Amino acid sequence: MFNGFSKSVMGASHEKTGLVCQDSSAFKVGDGYAIAVVADGHGSKKHFRSHLGSQFAVEAVIEAIDRFYEEREELEKSLPTNAKLIIKNIEKQVISNWNIKVEKHIAENPVTAEEKSKFTAEEFEAIPQESYYGSTLVAAVAGSNYTFGLQIGDGSLVAIFEDGKAVMPMEYNESAPANVTASMCNSNAATMFSSFYVPNKRLIAMFGSTDGLYTSFGSEFDFLDYHSIITSQLVNLESFKKVIINNLTKRSRYGTEDDISLSCVYDEELLNEKLPVLNAQVENNKKRAAERKAALLKKQVELE
Secondary structure: OEEEEEEEEOOHHHHHHOOOOOEEEEEEEOOOOEEEEEEEEOOOHHHOOHHHHHHHHHHHHHHHHHHHHHHHHHHHHHHHHHHHHHHHHHHHHHHHHHHHHHHHHHHHOOOOHHHHOOOOHHHHHOOOHHHHHOEOEEEEEEOOOEEEEEEEOOEEEEEEEOOOOEEOOOOOEOOOOOOOOOOOOOOOHHHOOEEEEEEOOOEEEEEEEOHHHHOOOOOHHHHHHHHHHHHHOHHHHHHHHHHHHHHHHHHHHHHHOOOEEEEEEEEHHHHHHOHHHHHHHHHHHHHHHHHHHHHHHHHHHHHO
């Protein structure tokens, strides 16, 4: 029923400076559900292990959601009336899982002299250990006739339901400076999530992405149109993988120069059934994009 794809590409700026990719991504298809997840490690120097923090965030959310689906029938029975509480409990479990991974890693891998060398003794002492691993997180879950998702920090989540229109169930969360943004490493992280739940809607595809993708577009219209196009290409997954990796790399190289991660899950049967609807939506989007461009040019001429 479900399938998926995930990829993280190194930002052009990281290639220039020799930094590692700080993004992580994954997808998982379970028994009657699927998970798409991305995480973006913070860029400022006090988050010097954020590439590991993003990896831990991805692992933490998959482990938490899998645990809740161990009792799938009970979960799906409770979701319609208790979605907010269930998602809140998942968020708490995610943070707990992440902190356990961080504590284990720091115990087994103490901070090195090289890592400390970028700080004065006073600066280093002021940094909480969790901050070394600071990361955002975006996770989406698809079930038989419902979807839900959760997010902490910046990034985007786009869903395409059976009408073929791309929508953002949660508003794009604009990034704050890395030292103050909502993060997995914050002491009150469990209270900083955004979430959504959509019942009784069949999902074609759902995508999570780090902020490097959203900011590579000129408008939200273009960003959503992009997801309509790539959804229509999922019918040929292997060729899609090659195309999307090249595209994400180019979007970083000639756009924001940031790391970019994209993860998706989709319903193979519904995708094939609704392909004519998706293709029609793509053509309508092209028409509206041309109309917006013409209107903008007209306005520019009038202002001259």
